[in-house]
Every structure is written in structure tokens, then in C-alpha cells.
Amino acid sequence: MPATDYYDEMRPAEGEVRPHYQVYESWLAAMPPERIRQKRNEADIAFHRVGITFAVYGEQTGSERLIPFDIIPRILPADEWQILESGLKQRVHALNMFLADIYHEQEILRAGLIPPEKVLQNSQYRAVMQGVDVPGGIYAHIAGVDIVRAAGINGNAGEFYVLEDNLRVPSGVSYMLENRKMMMRLFPELFVRQRVAPVDHYPNVLLENLRSAAPQGVADPCVVLLTPGAYNSAYFEHTFLAQQMGIELVEGQDLLVRDGYVYMRTTRGPIRVDVIYRRVDDEFLDPRVFRSDSMLGVAGLLDAYRAGHVTLANAVGTGVADDKSIYPHVPQMIEFYLGEKPILQNVPTWECRKQADLDYVLAHLPDLVVKETHGSGGYGMLVGPAASAAEREDFRRRILAEPAKYIAQPTLALSTCPTFVDAGIAPRHIDLRPFVLSGKDVKVVPGGLTRVALREGSLVVNSSQGGGTKDTWVLESC
Amino acid sequence: MLSRTASDLFWMSRHVERAENAARMLDITYRMSLLPYQVLEPGQEWAEPWSLPLITSGLATAYYERYDELSADNVINFMALDAGNPSSIYSCLHSARESARAQRGAITSEMWESINATWIEMRSMDFPALKAIGIGEYFELVKMRSHLFRGITFGTMLRDEGYSFIRMGTLLERADNTARILDVKYHTLLPSVFDVGGAVDYYQWGALLRSVSAFEAYRRIYRDIIVPRRVAELLILRADLPRSLHACMNEIYDTLQQLSDSRSIEPERLAGEMHAQLHYGRVEEIFAVGLHEYLMAFVQKIGKLGGEISNHFLAPT
Numbered sequence: 001m002p003a004t005d006y007y008d009e010m011r012p013a014e015g016e017v018r019p020h021y022q023v024y025e026s027w028l029a030a031m032p033p034e035r036i037r038q039k040r041n042e043a044d045i046a047f048h049r050v051g052i053t054f055a056v057y058g059e060q061t062g063s064e065r066l067i068p069f070d071i072i073p074r075i076l077p078a079d080e081w082q083i084l085e086s087g088l089k090q091r092v093h094a095l096n097m098f099l100a101d102i103y104h105e106q107e108i109l110r111a112g113l114i115p116p117e118k119v120l121q122n123s124q125y126r127a128v129m130q131g132v133d134v135p136g137g138i139y140a141h142i143a144g145v146d147i148v149r150a151a152g153i154n155g156n157a158g159e160f161y162v163l164e165d166n167l168r169v170p171s172g173v174s175y176m177l178e179n180r181k182m183m184m185r186l187f188p189e190l191f192v193r194q195r196v197a198p199v200d201h202y203p204n205v206l207l208e209n210l211r212s213a214a215p216q217g218v219a220d221p222c223v224v225l226l227t228p229g230a231y232n233s234a235y236f237e238h239t240f241l242a243q244q245m246g247i248e249l250v251e252g253q254d255l256l257v258r259d260g261y262v263y264m265r266t267t268r269g270p271i272r273v274d275v276i277y278r279r280v281d282d283e284f285l286d287p288r289v290f291r292s293d294s295m296l297g298v299a300g301l302l303d304a305y306r307a308g309h310v311t312l313a314n315a316v317g318t319g320v321a322d323d324k325s326i327y328p329h330v331p332q333m334i335e336f337y338l339g340e341k342p343i344l345q346n347v348p349t350w351e352c353r354k355q356a357d358l359d360y361v362l363a364h365l366p367d368l369v370v371k372e373t374h375g376s377g378g379y380g381m382l383v384g385p386a387a388s389a390a391e392r393e394d395f396r397r398r399i400l401a402e403p404a405k406y407i408a409q410p411t412l413a414l415s416t417c418p419t420f421v422d423a424g425i426a427p428r429h430i431d432l433r434p435f436v437l438s439g440k441d442v443k444v445v446p447g448g449l450t451r452v453a454l455r456e457g458s459l460v461v462n463s464s465q466g467g468g469t470k471d472t473w474v475l476e477s478c
Numbered sequence: 479m480l481s482r483t484a485s486d487l488f489w490m491s492r493h494v495e496r497a498e499n500a501a502r503m504l505d506i507t508y509r510m511s512l513l514p515y516q517v518l519e520p521g522q523e524w525a526e527p528w529s530l531p532l533i534t535s536g537l538a539t540a541y542y543e544r545y546d547e548l549s550a551d552n553v554i555n556f557m558a559l560d561a562g563n564p565s566s567i568y569s570c571l572h573s574a575r576e577s578a579r580a581q582r583g584a585i586t587s588e589m590w591e592s593i594n595a596t597w598i599e600m601r602s603m604d605f606p607a608l609k610a611i612g613i614g615e616y617f618e619l620v621k622m623r624s625h626l627f628r629g630i631t632f633g634t635m636l637r638d639e640g641y642s643f644i645r646m647g648t649l650l651e652r653a654d655n656t657a658r659i660l661d662v663k664y665h666t667l668l669p670s671v672f673d674v675g676g677a678v679d680y681y682q683w684g685a686l687l688r689s690v691s692a693f694e695a696y697r698r699i700y701r702d703i704i705v706p707r708r709v710a711e712l713l714i715l716r717a718d719l720p721r722s723l724h725a726c727m728n729e730i731y732d733t734l735q736q737l738s739d740s741r742s743i744e745p746e747r748l749a750g751e752m753h754a755q756l757h758y759g760r761v762e763e764i765f766a767v768g769l770h771e772y773l774m775a776f777v778q779k780i781g782k783l784g785g786e787i788s789n790h791f792l793a794p795t
Binding site for chain 1: 479480481482483484576579580581582583584587590591594595598639643737739741791792
């Protein structure tokens with residue numbers, strides 16, 4: 001695809017600049033390259049010193065790496081953000097209603113909108129949650145929704161699409177906060193020139209939400225963050241958030257269940273815990289209910305949770321709503337529960353379990369991205385245009401063997417943003433993960449984590465595969 | 479506070495202090511080795527200056543498992559840089575940094591940045607690099623980093639339980655170290671007691687005082703030549719010398735009183751007993767018992783106190 005087929009966030013065409021990038025572009029044009037280089041070095045040193053690193057699996061135990069940080073921000077104008085914000089709120093609201101519904105009355109299944117087996121046979125559906133009431137009916141207190149801007153779908157020049165709803169233990173928010181801090185440290189003058197919506201109140205909003213999710217009757221709830229431990233890839237984020245919220249960062253070994261309540265082991269003896277912001281996957285939460293080999297969880301936790309003696313955020317069983325096989329139904333959920341038209345679009349998706357879709361997918365494999373419905377993080381995936389004939393043939397056989405296991409989407413022409421690379425400034429593909437917090441109401445801190453694929457032409461933004469991050473600016477309307 | 483957090487903080491500061499003490503000991507040994515009085519008792523290896531840091535830290539056995547001969551380079555390598563020696567400066571700073579990383583949320587960001595920067599600087603240090611910056615400068619650097627970390631802790635950290643456990647880690651390690659250093663030096667230096675006032679004697683005792691930053695204090699307090707009895711009095715009984723046993727026990731006892739509840743009677747009682755002995759003790763009585771016996775009993779008790787603190791606060795069963 002030629003470069004002009006991509007939507008560039010800064011330049012609609014060579015030599016032109018979009019209005020919301022004008023202030024930044026004129027500042028950048030006036031910056032001596034030497035000073036930019038120096039600032040980039042400064043950022044690197046600062047990130048290392050502060051220790052904003054992520055652990056790398058499969059390498060030497062405890063090795064840490066820096067996620068590359070690019071100093072050119074991704075800027076969103078106020079009007080575009082308003083659309084995104086209302087779309088995100090609407091979507092997450094509906095997803096929470098869906099979760100409450102399927103773990104209670106299952107009206108959406110009875111209405112025939114979603115085939116029941118898709119939900120009830122789903123590996124992420126947790127039967128232990130059936131009929132369990134959670135405070136406020138909220139399941140996904142924290143959602144990280146992956147948004148892409150893509151050109152070429154149905155003739156669009158550059159619309160936003162939702163690529164994935166992450167409702168389990170979404171991560172990345174610490175980079176949103178640290179990237180902003182870094183930009184303000186490196187280039188304070190930029191923040192004088194234009195009004196960028198602040199993001200650093202995120203931990204406050206999160207804490208307020210977590211407290212409000214406490215079991216009924218608890219006046220001054222004790223909130224803790226449960227981490228798998230120092231060797232988890234997101235450990236930096238766990239410590240960061242716990243510190244920002246002023247709550248204890250606990251591991252499974254620090255908690256115990258006694259008489260149906262959860263306590264943490266402290267220097268003053270056991271202290272009762274009311275809300276657990278858990279960054280441990282469902283499967284590892286309670287060795288008595290899920291994986292018995294889990295060393296990360298707490299025996300008896302699920303009983304305390306089901307009895308309403310402790311709140312887990314996110315709730316157990318949210319994965320059934322962000323599963324790829326459920327994704328195509330989210331627009332229907334919005335209409336079913338809210339009676340509204342979806343503000344944000346899904347990426348067109350073919351479900352191979354449907355004969356017509358299957359025929360289409362098999363006929364267009366070289367153009368499509370095929371994903372396993374239960375896969376994540378780029379595993380079990382075929383990127384048609386990049387795959388060899390043999391790989392496509394292999395996938396064709398796998399799809400035919402188990403069609404229901406696969407979905408397909410067009411290869412997305414992700415938008416680009418100017419980025420510093422070895423050769424200078426060049427466009428690189430980006431996505432966006434805003435964080436949606438649900439409590440008494442739904443809030444989105446203006447911004448998010450922009451990930452950038454640093455390799456030329458690459459569409460893979462994952463940090464484990466050479467992706468970097470950018471600060472994300474939402475301009476306030478003046 | 480979580481017991482695991484308290485434990486990490488306790489060991490974080492304890493390891494920083496241990497690294498500092500190792501640097502102090504090596505530094506003073508290095509300086510002594512530059513003097514023309516290296517071998518006090520020819521033919522007796524234990525009297526070699528470079529054996530002292532090994533004996534003091536109880537690492538002689540581990541050393542000879544790894545190295546054949548006693549040499550300055552080997553001892554510095556072993557005690558400063560050897561990742562296989564859990565008490566080396568390298569290992570101590572690594573442990574301290576890992577504890578800090580695990581408890582980033584419980585310490586201030588300035589503390590974390592300081593210990594992390596120290597670790598980043600130290601982890602790539604090998605012997606040629608150490609030689610390049612200078613042996614004395616390297617020890618100075620370790621000491622200054624420890625001072626810096628303690629200063630940042632003092633200047634930025636909330637005076638909560640975490641701070642109390644950080645202080646206790648520092649003070650237990652320091653008291654243990656001062657007692658050991660005095661004991662070993664006293665033993666080694668004993669032959670020179672018959673030569674009081676001689677040049678060797680002056681440098682040896684002066685070095686001991688310098689290694690615990692007490693040389694200038696000695697001069698100010700006694701305004702006289704350095705004699706073993708006064709050195710012992712200064713390092714054991716003076717409450718105003720920050721590295722003395724008395725000063726350490728003062729703060730440990732105060733801190734334990736603040737932390738105490740109905741479950742932690744034993745650590746408080748033990749610390750109170752040790753504190754009272756130092757508070758009301760006299761140097762004549764110490765020498766009547768025997769300095770070595772006195773110091774070994776102290777080292778044993780401080781070890782027991784560490785165990786009690788661990789049982790009651792850090793790893794309750």
C-alpha cells in the first residue's frame with residue numbers, strides 16, 4: 001500500500017499540517033536537531049533512572065527493558081476526543097450490562113441475539129459467577145479499549161474503530177501518566193503554548209471508584225492492589241498505581257481468608273481487606289477454585305467474594321465479554337441494553353462459524369487478518385498479506401477443521417504519526433488505548449496510551465515486539 | 479504495614495549499611511597497606527592487613543574456598559565485586575535495590591531513584607573499571623552513595639512504620655559491625671599494646687577509629703594520644719557517637735517502644751536489657767569481663783534481637 005493510503009495524524013498531505021498540530025509543528029520546525037537529540041537522550045536516562053521498565057519473559061530472570069519513548073506526541077483535537085469519549089462510555093456501559101445480564105437473567109441470550117453456546121461454552125465464562133451479585137452491578141471497573149484509526153474501510157478516509165475491549169486486567173496506564181510527566185519535564189514550553197488536558201488525576205478517580213465498589217456497609221474500605229509479584233511484566237505499573245493511590249501492594253502470600261473474610265498479614269497482625277484491585281488473571285486467583293498449582297492467589301478468596309465480603313476489581317468472569325467471538329455482538333449489545341446507536345464502530349469481522357463468512361474468508365485469505373477467537377497478544381494469528389503461500393495453506397486447513405475457532409478482519413491501514421527514527425522523522429503506525437473507569441458513573445481520563453510500531457511498515461505496536469509509546473494529548477477547546 | 483513490606487524495607491537498609499561497612503573496612507585496610515608497617519607479626523598470616531576484613535565479616539572460609547592466596551586484589555575482588563559472595567558490596571547493593579524495587583510504593587521516588595542509580599553504576603563495575611576510577615575513590619563512592627541514600631530517606635520519608643523498620647535495619651547492622659570491627663582490631667592489635675605511643679600503634683588505632691568515622695571525635699573528646707581503653711569506651715559507651723553501640727541501641731530501643739504492641743514484648747524487652755547495659759555500663763567493668771568476651775556476647779545478643787524482630791514483625795507465623 002503506498003504511504004498516501006494511510007491517514008497521517010499530522011499531515012493530510014506532504015507539506016500540509018492539520019490545524020490541531022500547527023502549534024506543535026511550528027515549534028518542532030524551529031528546534032535545532034542537536035537539541036532534539038539531547039532531549040531524547042535525557043528522556044532515556046531519566047526513564048532508566050526512574051526505572052520505568054518492563055520485565056521480559058523468556059530472557060534471563062528479572063531482566064528489564066525500557067519501552068522506547070518517542071517525543072513527538074499524538075495529538076487529538078477536542079471535537080474528535082468528545083466523540084471518542086462518549087463512544088467509549090457508551091460501549092463500556094453496555095459491556096457491563098451484558099456481563100450483569102449473562103451472569104443473571106441472560107435476557108440477551110433468550111432474545112436470540114447471541115447464540116447461547118457462544119457465551120456458556122466460552123472458556124472465559126465462569127459458572128461460579130452465575131447468580132452472584134456484585135456491588136453496583138459493575139464487572140469491568142477498569143477497561144482499556146484499543147482504538148485504531150484506519151483508512152479504507154467502506155471508503156472511509158480515517159475513522160476510529162474499536163479493535164478490542166480489554167476487560168480482564170488491562171495494563172499500560174502508568175505509561176500514559178509517566179509519558180506525560182516526561183514531556184512536561186523535557187518541554188515545559190509546549191504546555192504553555194497550548195492547553196493540553198491533564199491526565200494525572202487518573203489514580204484519584206480510580207481510587208474513588210474502587211472505594212465506592214466496597215461491600216455494602218463498609219464505611220472506610222481498605223483497598224489493596226494484588227500483584228503477581230516483582231517478576232511480572234507489568235510490576236512497575238502495579239507499584240506505581242499502589243503508590244499513587246496510597247494503598248498496599250500485596251501478593252497472594254500476604255493475604256489469608258479466615259471465617260469468610262479476607263485479611264492481609266501486617267506488622268500489627270491481620271487487617272481486613274474490603275476491595276482488591278487485582279492484577280492477577282482469573283485462573284490464578286484461588287487455587288481451590290481455579291488452577292490448583294497457582295502460587296499467586298489466595299485459597300478461599302472466591303468463597304469470600306461470592307459471599308459479598310470482598311470486592312474484586314475487575315470482577316471474575318469479565319473475559320467472556322472481551323472475547324473475540326463476542327466482539328462482533330457489541331454493537332447489538334449497545335442497541336439491546338441502551339436503545340442507542342453505537343457511536344464507535346467495530347472493525348468489520350467475518351465469523352468463520354457462519355458459512356457465508358467462511359466462504360468469503362477462504363476466498364480472500366491474502367487480504368485478511370485471521371485470529372483465533374480465544375487467542376490474544378498476536379498468538380494464533382495469520383496476517384494474510386505478510387504470510388507465505390504455505391502459511392496460508394496451513395491456516396486454511398486449520399480454519400476448515402474448526403471454523404468456529406476463527407474470525408477474520410480486513411488488514412487495517414492503521415493511521416501514522418511522525419516519529420523519531422534513526423534516519424530522522426518518519427511516519428510510523430500507531431494505535432490508542434484509552435482507559436475507561438466505571439463506578440457510580442463512567443469516566444475516561446482525556447488521553448490514553450499511544451503505541452507506535454517503530455519498524456518501518458510494521459503494523460505491530462506491541463511492546464514485546466519492538467513497539468514504543470508516545471504521549472497522547474487531547475487539546476482543550478479554547 | 480504488610481509484614482513483607484516491613485521485611486523488605488528492613489533488609490534494604492541493612493544491605494546498604496552492610497555495603498557501606500564493607501567499603502569502610504576495605505578502605506581502611508587499603509590505606510594501611512600503603513604504610514610501611516604492613517606485617518605486624520611476620521609469618522602470621524592472620525595479622526596481614528588484608529585478612530582483617532575477611533575475619534571481621536566472618537568470610538575467611540568462603541574466601542579461601544574461592545581464592546588460593548591472600549592478596550589485595552583478591553580480597554577487593556571478593557568483598558567488593560564478587561556476585562558469588564552474598565556479602566560483597568555488589569551483592570548487598572543488588573539485594574538492596576531488589577528490595578527497593580519490590581517496595582517502590584512504600585518508599586519515596588527519590589529514594590528509589592537514588593538506590594537504582596547506585597545499582598546501575600555499580601552493576602557494570604569490574605576490577606579494571608574499579609582500578610580506573612581508583613580504589614580509594616571507589617570506596618569513597620560507595621560510602622557517599624550510602625550517605626546519600628540515608629540522607630534522602632531522612633529528608634523525604636514519612637515517619638511511619640516503614641521508616642522505623644528502615645532505621646532498625648541500619649542500626650542493627652551498624653551495631654553488629656562496630657562490635658566486630660572493634661573485636662577483631664583489638665585482637666590483632668594486642669601485640670602493639672606493649673608499644674603504646676609508637677608509630678605503628680598510632681596508625682593502627684587511628685585507622686580503626688577512621689573506619690567508623692570516629693577519629694575526629696576521639697580527638698575532640700579526649701585531646702590525648704590514642705589508647706585502647708578510650709577507643710573501646712568511645713565505640714561502646716559514648717551515646718553521642720553515631721556509630722557506637724550505645725547510640726545504636728538508644729535508637730533501636732526507642733523505635734521498638736514505638737512499634738510495640740501486646741505481641742512484641744520480647745524484642746522490646748531484649749533491646750531494653752541491652753540498652754540498659756550500655757547506658758549504665760562502665761568501661762572498667764567491660765575490661766574486667768574481657769573486651770573480647772563482652773563484644774562476642776553483644777554480637778550474639780544483637781543477632782538474637784534481629785531474630786526476635788523478624789519473628790514478631792517481619793515474618794509472623
